[in-house]
Amino acid sequence: MSDIETSTxxxxxxxGHLARVSEMLRRHHLVEDLAQRQSGTDQETDDDLIHRQHVxxxxxxxxxxxxxxxxxxxxxxxxxxxxxxxxxxxADRDGxxxxxxxxxxxxxxxxxxxxxxxxxxxxxxxxxxxxxxxxDLPEDVVDQLMQRLDAxxxxxxxxxxxxxxxxxxxxxxxxxxTIREDVSLEVVLRYLRRLKELPxxxxxxxxxxxxxxxxxxxxxxxxxxNDPAREVSExxxxxxxxxxxxxxxxxxxxxxxxxxLVSAPVVDAEGRLVGRLTIDAMVDVIREEGDAEALSRVxxxxxxxxxxxxxxxxxxxxxWLAINLVTAFLASRVIGLFEGSIEKLVALAALMPIVAGIxxxxxxxxxxxxxxxxxxxxxxxxxxxxxxxxxxxxxxxNGVIWGGVVGxxxxxxxxxxxxxxxxTAAMTLNLLLAAAMGVVIPMTLERFGRDPAMGASVMIxxxxxxxxxxxxxxxxxxxxx
Amino acid sequence: MSDIETSTxxxxxxxGHLARVSEMLRRHHLVEDLAQRQSGTDQETDDDLIHRQHVxxxxxxxxxxxxxxxxxxxxxxxxxxxxxxxxxxxADRDGxxxxxxxxxxxxxxxxxxxxxxxxxxxxxxxxxxxxxxxxDLPEDVVDQLMQRLDAxxxxxxxxxxxxxxxxxxxxxxxxxxTIREDVSLEVVLRYLRRLKELPxxxxxxxxxxxxxxxxxxxxxxxxxxNDPAREVSExxxxxxxxxxxxxxxxxxxxxxxxxxLVSAPVVDAEGRLVGRLTIDAMVDVIREEGDAEALSRVxxxxxxxxxxxxxxxxxxxxxWLAINLVTAFLASRVIGLFEGSIEKLVALAALMPIVAGIxxxxxxxxxxxxxxxxxxxxxxxxxxxxxxxxxxxxxxxNGVIWGGVVGxxxxxxxxxxxxxxxxTAAMTLNLLLAAAMGVVIPMTLERFGRDPAMGASVMIxxxxxxxxxxxxxxxxxxxxx
Numbered sequence: 001m002s003d004i005e006t007s008t009x010x011x012x013x014x015x016g017h018l019a020r021v022s023e024m025l026r027r028h029h030l031v032e033d034l035a036q037r038q039s040g041t042d043q044e045t046d047d048d049l050i051h052r053q054h055v056x057x058x059x060x061x062x063x064x065x066x067x068x069x070x071x072x073x074x075x076x077x078x079x080x081x082x083x084x085x086x087x088x089x090x091a092d093r094d095g096x097x098x099x100x101x102x103x104x105x106x107x108x109x110x111x112x113x114x115x116x117x118x119x120x121x122x123x124x125x126x127x128x129x130x131x132x133x134x135x136d137l138p139e140d141v142v143d144q145l146m147q148r149l150d151a152x153x154x155x156x157x158x159x160x161x162x163x164x165x166x167x168x169x170x171x172x173x174x175x176x177x178t179i180r181e182d183v184s185l186e187v188v189l190r191y192l193r194r195l196k197e198l199p200x201x202x203x204x205x206x207x208x209x210x211x212x213x214x215x216x217x218x219x220x221x222x223x224x225x226n227d228p229a230r231e232v233s234e235x236x237x238x239x240x241x242x243x244x245x246x247x248x249x250x251x252x253x254x255x256x257x258x259x260x261l262v263s264a265p266v267v268d269a270e271g272r273l274v275g276r277l278t279i280d281a282m283v284d285v286i287r288e289e290g291d292a293e294a295l296s297r298v299x300x301x302x303x304x305x306x307x308x309x310x311x312x313x314x315x316x317x318x319x320w321l322a323i324n325l326v327t328a329f330l331a332s333r334v335i336g337l338f339e340g341s342i343e344k345l346v347a348l349a350a351l352m353p354i355v356a357g358i359x360x361x362x363x364x365x366x367x368x369x370x371x372x373x374x375x376x377x378x379x380x381x382x383x384x385x386x387x388x389x390x391x392x393x394x395x396x397x398n399g400v401i402w403g404g405v406v407g408x409x410x411x412x413x414x415x416x417x418x419x420x421x422x423x424t425a426a427m428t429l430n431l432l433l434a435a436a437m438g439v440v441i442p443m444t445l446e447r448f449g450r451d452p453a454m455g456a457s458v459m460i461x462x463x464x465x466x467x468x469x470x471x472x473x474x475x476x477x478x479x480x481x
Numbered sequence: 482m483s484d485i486e487t488s489t490x491x492x493x494x495x496x497g498h499l500a501r502v503s504e505m506l507r508r509h510h511l512v513e514d515l516a517q518r519q520s521g522t523d524q525e526t527d528d529d530l531i532h533r534q535h536v537x538x539x540x541x542x543x544x545x546x547x548x549x550x551x552x553x554x555x556x557x558x559x560x561x562x563x564x565x566x567x568x569x570x571x572a573d574r575d576g577x578x579x580x581x582x583x584x585x586x587x588x589x590x591x592x593x594x595x596x597x598x599x600x601x602x603x604x605x606x607x608x609x610x611x612x613x614x615x616x617d618l619p620e621d622v623v624d625q626l627m628q629r630l631d632a633x634x635x636x637x638x639x640x641x642x643x644x645x646x647x648x649x650x651x652x653x654x655x656x657x658x659t660i661r662e663d664v665s666l667e668v669v670l671r672y673l674r675r676l677k678e679l680p681x682x683x684x685x686x687x688x689x690x691x692x693x694x695x696x697x698x699x700x701x702x703x704x705x706x707n708d709p710a711r712e713v714s715e716x717x718x719x720x721x722x723x724x725x726x727x728x729x730x731x732x733x734x735x736x737x738x739x740x741x742l743v744s745a746p747v748v749d750a751e752g753r754l755v756g757r758l759t760i761d762a763m764v765d766v767i768r769e770e771g772d773a774e775a776l777s778r779v780x781x782x783x784x785x786x787x788x789x790x791x792x793x794x795x796x797x798x799x800x801w802l803a804i805n806l807v808t809a810f811l812a813s814r815v816i817g818l819f820e821g822s823i824e825k826l827v828a829l830a831a832l833m834p835i836v837a838g839i840x841x842x843x844x845x846x847x848x849x850x851x852x853x854x855x856x857x858x859x860x861x862x863x864x865x866x867x868x869x870x871x872x873x874x875x876x877x878x879n880g881v882i883w884g885g886v887v888g889x890x891x892x893x894x895x896x897x898x899x900x901x902x903x904x905t906a907a908m909t910l911n912l913l914l915a916a917a918m919g920v921v922i923p924m925t926l927e928r929f930g931r932d933p934a935m936g937a938s939v940m941i942x943x944x945x946x947x948x949x950x951x952x953x954x955x956x957x958x959x960x961x962x
Contacts, residue, residue, distance in 0.1 A: 012737075015858050022861050042751070042897045057870035076859035079822075097548040100739075189705065198702040200741060203684060220701050221679040224670065234593055257768065258495075258549035260681060260761040264744055279760055286764060287738065290771025291853065297778070298842070306854045307867065310874040317846055320882060324842050328835040329890070342823070342830050343581045349823050349830035350816040351930040352948070353837070354809040361805050365798055372772065375789045377496050378557035380503050386559055386788065393791040401797070402802060409810070465834070 017065060018073050024058045025081050042440050046157045047242050050429070067093055071100030074109070077246050083112055086433050094121035098478055099129055103301030104305035106136055115141050119148070123439070127153045128173040128275075159245075159274075168252050169245030172266045172275030175199035178469025179232060186228035188218070201278035203262040207236050216240060218312045243277060244269050253285040254276065255378075256332055293453050299323070320458070327462035334466045338473035347414045351423060354406060356468035359430035362398065363460040366391050366438025371453045388439045393433035422479055426472035433471070434464045498546060499554050505539045507851055540569050548574055552581030555590070557786050564593050572882060575602035585786035588758025596622050600629070608634045609654040609756075618844050636642030639753075640726075650726030653747045654764070656680035660697055661715060662688045667709035669699070682759040684743040688717050693751030694752045697721060723748050733758065734766040743910055774934050780804070795951050808943035817945045819954035822962055828895045829957050832904060835887060837949035840911035843879065844941040847872050847919025852934045855927050866914070869920045876916035894925075899961055907953035914952075915945045945949070 001141060028051070058271070062085060070089060072084050074097070095406060096105055118141050118179060124128050127149065134142050146154055156174045163169030177198060179188050188205070192198065205223070209217040216236035226235050229242065234422055238480030241259055243252050243266050255280060256264070266275040266312075304313060335342070335352070342348050370387065373379050379387065403424040412462020441459050442452035509532070518703030543551060543566060548824050551570060555563050555578070567590055569639055570578060575594075579587055579602060591599065591614075591740050599622050613625050637655045644650030658679060660669050669686070673679065686704070688697040697717035707716050722740055724733050724747050737745070737760060747756040772800070780801020785794060816823070816833070851868065854860050860868065884905040922940050923933035955960065 015734075018858065018861065022863070066740060070861070072739070072857065075857065076854075076861065076864065078864065089517070102929055166825070192705045193708070196706055201684075202702060203743070204684075207883060215719065221683060221707065222892060224673045224701065224704075225677055225679060227674070229542060250655055254495075256766050259547060259762075262682065262684070279764070280738075283738050283760070283764060283767065286767055286771075290767075293771070294774065294778075294849055296852065297775075298846045300846060300849065302596065304850055306859060306864070307848060307871070310871055310878065313871065313875045314878055317879075320846070321843065321879060325835070325883060325887065328838045330888075331838075332827070332831045332835050334830075339827045339831065343827045346820045346824045346830075347817075349827075349833075350749070350813045350820065352830075352949075353816070353834060354806070354813050357809045357946070358802065359807060359813075361779070362798070362802065365781060365801070368775055368779045368781065369787060372775070373557075376553065376556065377499065378553070378787060380499065380557065382503070383557065383559065383787070387725065390788070390791055390794065392716070394794045397791060398798075398802060406806065442945065465838070469834075 005291070007053075012253065014069055014072055017061075017069055018076050020061060021058065021073055022081075023086065023225035024061065024076070025077075026053060028054045028084075041149045047318065055088070058085070062088055063090065067096040068100045070097050071105075071444045074101055075105050076304075079108065081306075084106065086112065090183060091117070091120055092124055095124040095129070098133060099125070102305065103136070104308060106133075108305060110136055114359070115144070118143060123148070124176065126173065127156035128160050128171075128249060131157055134161055160356050163245060166249050167245065168243050168247040168249055168266055169275070171281045172245065172277050173199075173281075175273055176206050176265075176273065176276045177202060178206045178212075178273065179218065181209070181231070181233040181236060182205045183229065183232055185223055185226055185230055185232065185235065188223060189228060199276075201263050202452060204240075206234055206265050206273055206276070208273050212273055214240075214242065214265050214273045216266050216267065240265065244268070245274060249285050250289055253282045253289070256282040279431070289471045292452070296453060296455075297457055298449075299458065307317060323458055326466065327458065328381055330462065331465040331469055335473065338469075338477060341473055341477045345419070345476065345480060347410075347416070348473060351410055351419075352469055355423070355426045355430050355472040358402070358427060359434040359468045360461045361433030361463050362395065362431050363438045364457055366435055367442055367456050367460055370439055370442045373457065374442060374452050384439070384443055388436065391435040391439055392432060395431040396428065399424075399431040403427035403431070416480075418480055419476070421473070422475045426475050430464060430468040434460065434469045437463050495550055495553055498550055498842065499557055502539065502566065503558070503562075504556055505542065505652060506558075506565065507534060507788075509535045509539065509565075512868050518914050525687060538567070543569055543897045544571065548577040549581045550856060551577050552586075555582055556586050557784075560589065563589065563788075565640055570619075572598070573605055576605040576610070576614075579736060580606070581872045583712065583786065583920040584617070585789060587614070591617055596625070596751055597769065600625060604629070605656065607656065609641050609652075612638055612651070615642055629939060634712070645729050648726060649724050649728040649730055649747055649758065650756070650764070652730060653726065653758050654762075655756055656682075657687050657754065657757045658683060658691045659693075659754065660685045660710070662690070662714040662717060664713055665709065666704055666707055666711055666713065666716065670709060670778075679758075682744050682761060685721075687746050687757070688713055689754050690927055693754055695721075695723065695746050695748050695754045698746065704812055719747065724756060725749070730766050731770055732771070734763045737763040738767070751859035777934060777936075778933075780939065790950055804939055808939065808946065811943065812946040812950055816954065819950075819958060822954055822958045826900070826961060828897070828900060829954060832891055832900075833950055833953050836907045836953045837905070839883070839908060839947045840915040840945035840949045841942045843876065843912050844915030844919045846921055846944050847916055848937050848941055851920055852922045852937065855923060855933050860924070865920070865924055869917065871911060872916040872920055877909065880905075880912040884908030884912070897961075900957070903953070903956045903960055907949070907956050910952045911945060911949040915941065918944050 065073070070093070073084060078084060082105070088382045094117070098109060101109065112268055113121070115138070118137060122133065122145050125133070130145060146157065149157060160170060177195070179191065202220065204217045204219040205216060206219055209215055216238040217240040218232055218236045224234050240259060241255060241264050243264055243270065255261070256277075261279065263276055265273055266277055268274050300316055304316050331407070370379070404425060407420035407424030410423045411417050437460055439458050445452045446458065485888040529887050545556070546675050551574070554923055558566060563586070575598070579590060582590065594602070596619070597620060605615065606614070610625060627638065630638060657813045658673070658676070660672065677686060683701065685698045685700040687695060688699055690696055697719040699717045703716050722736065722742060722745050724745055726747055726749065736742070737758075742759055742760065744759045746754055747758055749755050781797055785797050819887035851860070887908060888905030891904045893900050918941055918958060926937065
C-alpha cells in the first residue's frame with residue numbers, strides 16, 4: 001500500500017485513496033482473469049483465496065474512508081468498477097454516500113439497487129435528506145418510505161418535496177434545538193447536556209415562544225461566555241438573519257457569504273420556525289451555481305457522469321449543437337448573399353472569419369462582465385447606461401487600434417489599401433455591435449426574469465457571426481466592387 | 482423611504498438598500514445642481530439646509546447597513562457616487578469594508594485615502610486582515626503599519642505576507658482559543674467565561690501541549706453535551722482534519738466541502754499550531770475559483786470594476802484579443818491556401834464557417850467536461866483512455882448524424898451531391914479532431930502542472946478553426962476540383 005503512495009506522490013489525500021482503490025481493483029481483475037483461464041484445474045482454490053484477500057483488503061480501505069471520499073471515488077471509477085466498489089460499501093453507509101454523489105452517478109447506483117436495499121439505505125437518513133433522493137426513486141419506493149416514517153417526519157418529507165429545487169424549503173433541514181427566552185443560561189446548559197448530542201453545524205440555538213414563533217437566536221459562543229445566571233432574553237440576538245421557505249437559494253447563499261453565517265432559522269409568513277439552513281448546504285449551492293454556469297455556457301443541459309454512455313452524452317449535448325447548426329446556417333446564408341463579391345475578390349473569403357471571430361470573443365468578454373455584475377445585483381438603470389457607454393468606448397478603441405493593425409496586414413498581404421480600410425471599418429463596426437449586444441442581451445433576459453447567462457453566449461456569437469459577415473462583405477461590395 | 486421600497490419591489494433586501502441609496506444620491510445631486518444654479522441668491526441657505534438633511538439621511542441609511550452590504554453598494558455605484566458614499570462611512574468601519582470589496586474597487590477607494598486615513602482604518606483590523614490589504618498599500622504605509630503593531634502581531638503579519646495567494650498560510654487567521662488536554666470541561670467552561678468573547682466562526686477549541694503541538698480538537702457541541710467533570714482528553718477528537726500553511730487553498734476548500742468543516746487548525750511540519758482556517762474564508766475561495774474560471778475562459782486577466790475606465794478595461798482585455806487575432810490570422814492563412822478552389826466553387830466560402838463553428842462548440846463542450854473532472858480529481862490514466870474512446874464515439878455519431886443533415890441541406894441548396902458528401906465527411910473529421918483535442922489539451926496542461934482551464938478554450942478554437950478550414954477545403958480540392 002505504502003509503495004503505491006510514495007511512487008505516485010498524490011497531490012491530495014483523495015488522489016492517494018483513488019490511486020490505491022484503482023490499484024486494488026486492477027489486481028482483483030488480474031486474479032479474476034487468471035481464475036477464469038485456469039478454471040477446472042486444482043489451482044482454483046488458491047486463486048479463490050487470493051481473490052478473497054484482495055476483496056477484503058479493498059473492503060478495509062473503503063470502510064476507513066469518509067462517505068464523501070467514497071462518493072468522490074465512485075464518481076471517478078468506470079461503471080463496472082464503480083458497481084464493484086459500491087457493492088462493498090456497508091449497507092448502513094449507503095444512504096450517506098448516495099447523498100454525496102452527483103445526480104448522474106446517483107442514478108447509476110440506484111439503478112443497481114432493489115427496493116429493499118433502497119429502503120434500508122433511506123432508513124439511515126433524515127426526512128430532509130430523503131427528500132433529496134426522492135426525485136430519483138421509483139414512486140412505489142417513495143410510498144413505502146412514507147409509510148415507514150412517523151407522522152412529523154412524514155410531514156417534513158412532504159414539506160421538503162413541495163418546494164422547487166431552487167427554493168430554501170427544498171434544502172432546509174429540521175434538526176433544530178429550540179429554547180424559551182424566559183429561562184436562565186444555566187437551564188439551557190443543563191438542557192443541552194440532557195440532549196447528549198447536538199445537530200451538525202449547530203452554532204446557535206433558536207429561541208421560540210409558545211406558538212413556535214421565532215423571537216431570537218442564541219449563539220453557542222454567547223451561551224459559553226456569559227454568566228449562567230443571566231436570562232436567555234437578555235443575551236440573545238433578537239434581530240437574527242432569517243429566511244423564508246420560498247426564498248431563492250442563490251440569493252440566500254449570497255446572504256450566508258455576506259454575513260458569514262454558519263446556520264440560520266427559516267420562518268413562515270407568521271414568523272413561526274419551520275426549518276434550519278446550514279453553511280454546508282449553502283456551500284453546495286455556491287459550487288453548483290458555478291458549475292451550472294460553466295455547463296450552461298457551453299450548452300450542456302446537466303451534470304454529465306464522465307463515464308456516461310455515448311447515447312446519454314449525445315442527448316445532453318444535442319440541444320446546443322442543433323441551435324448552433326441553425327445559427328451557423330444563418331451566417332452561411334449571409335455569406336451566400338455576397339457570393340458574387342467573393343468570386344470577384346477571393347481574399348474576402350479568407351479575411352471574413354477574422355472580423356466575425358474577434359467580434360464574438362469581444363462580445364463574450366462583455367457578456368461575462370455584465371452577467372457577473374447582474375448576479376451580484378450591481379447594475380442599476382443609470383449604471384446600465386454608463387456601462388453601455390463604457391463598453392462602446394472600449395469597442396471603438398479596440399476597433400481603431402486592432403482593426404488598424406489587421407487592416408494594415410491585409411493591405412500588405414493583398415497589396416490592396418482599400419481592402420485594408422474596409423477591414424478596419426468592418427472590425428470596428430462589428431466590435432461596436434458586439435459591445436451593444438453584450439450589454440443589451442443579458443440585461444433584457446434579466447428584465448424578463450430569465451437567467452441572464454443561459455444562451456447569452458449562443459446569441460452573441462450568432463449575432464457577431466452573421467453581423468460580422470454582413471458588415472464586412474456589405475462594405476466590400478459597396479466600396480471595392 | 483418606504484414608498485420607494487414598495488414601488489420598486491426589490492427582489493432581495495440588498496437590492497432594496499441599493500435602490501434607496503441611489504435615490505438619495507439622485508436627490509442629493511438635484512439639490513446640488515439647484516444650489517449651483519441659484520448661487521448668489523438669498524435662497525442659498527435653504528438649499529444648504531435641504532442638502533444637509535439629505536446627507537444626514539444617507540448617512541443614517543449607510544450606518545444601519547452591515548459592512549458587507551455597504552461593500553456591495555460601493556461596488557454597484559459609479560465612481561463619483563462611490564466616493565460620496567465612501568466619505569460618509571464612519572472611519573472605524575473603513576477597514577472592515579475595505580476587506581469586503583473586490584480588489585478593483587478596493588484600489589479605487591484606497592486611491593482616495595491619505596496615509597493617516599489608511600493607518601486609522603488598518604488599526605481596526607487583525608494582522609491576517611491587514612495582510613489581505615497590504616499588497617494594495619504603498620510601501621511606506623505598510624512600514625508604518627508594521628511599527629504600530631506589537632511583536633506577535635508583526636510576526637503574524639510577516640508570516641501571512643510570506644505565503645502565495647493560493648496557499649493556506651495567506652488566508653489563515655490567528656484568532657484561536659487553545660486549551661490543555663489534562664483539565665476538566667468544567668475548567669474549560671470557566672476559562673471561556675473569563676474570555677468574555679470568542680472569535681467569529683468558533684465551532685471547536687484547539688487542544689495543544691506545552692510545546693504548542695496540536696493534540697486534538699474539542700468541538701463546542703461536545704463541550705456542551707458532556708459531563709463537566711470529564712477531562713478534555715477523554716472527550717476531544719484526536720484525529721481532526723488539519724492543514725499545512727503550504728497547502729493549496731482550492732484543495733483545502735474542497736476538503737472543507739467534503740467534510741462539512743466550519744473551522745480547522747493549521748499546523749507546521751512539527752505539528753505545532755500556527756493558525757486557523759474558517760469556512761467564511763473557504764466560501765470566498767470557492768466563489769473566487771468559479772469567478773476566476775469564468776473570467777479566464779473569456780481571457781479576462783482579472784476581476785474588473787464594472788465602472789473601470791475604458792483604458793483599464795482595454796488593458797484587462799487586450800491579451801486575449803491579441804492571441805485571438807493571431808489564431809484568426811492563422812485560420813485566414815489556411816483559407817488563403819485554397820483561394821484557387823474557392824474561386825472555382827464559391828459555395829465553399831459560405832459553407833466553411835459551419836464546419837469550423839460546430840467543431841469549436843463541440844470541442845468546448847468536451848473541454849468543459851474534462852476540466853471539471855480534473856478539478857474533482859476524477860481522471861485516472863485508465864479513465865483517460867476510456868474518456869477519449871467515449872468522446873470519439875460521441876463525435877463520430879454527431880458527425881454522421883448532424884453532418885449528414887448538413888450535407889443533405891448543402892446538396893439541396895447547391896444541387897451538388899458531391900459537395901454534400903464532402904461537407905458530411907469534413908464535419909465528422911473536424912468533430913473527431915475536436916474530441917481528441919478536447920481531451921488531450923486539458924490533460925496535457927494538467928500533466929505539466931498548469932491550470933487545465935486557462936487558455937484551453939483559445940487553443941481548441943484555434944485548432945478547430947484552422948483544422949476545420951483545412952479539412953473541408955482540402956477534401957473539396959481533392960474531390961471536387
